[in-house]
Amino acid sequence: MSSTTHRAPERELLAFAAQWARYGGGPPALIRDRFGMDETEFFTHILEVTEQSEPDHEVDGLRRVARQRLWLRRV
Known part of the structure; x- marks a missing residue:
C-alpha cells in the first residue's frame, strides 16, 4: 500500500x-465481531482512510470493493 502513515486501528x-x-469484502458478521461496526460504517471508513493514501493498485481495489458494498446496501 502507499507510504501514507496510518494509525494502528486504521492499519x-x-x-x-x-x-x-x-x-x-469480509462477511458482515465478522466485521461486526472484529471491529464493532456494521458493514456500512466499515466500508465508509475504508473510503475515508484510503482518500488520504497515494493511489496504487491495492488502494484502488480496496476503494472499488468499498464502493460496491456500500452501493449494494442501498439497493
Whole structure:
C-alpha cells in the first residue's frame, strides 16, 4: 500500500479489507465481531482512510470493493 502513515486501528482495518478484497469484502458478521461496526460504517471508513493514501493498485481495489458494498446496501 502507499507510504501514507496510518494509525494502528486504521492499519488493522486496511489489512482486514485487503485480506478480504478478492472475495468482495469480509462477511458482515465478522466485521461486526472484529471491529464493532456494521458493514456500512466499515466500508465508509475504508473510503475515508484510503482518500488520504497515494493511489496504487491495492488502494484502488480496496476503494472499488468499498464502493460496491456500500452501493449494494442501498439497493
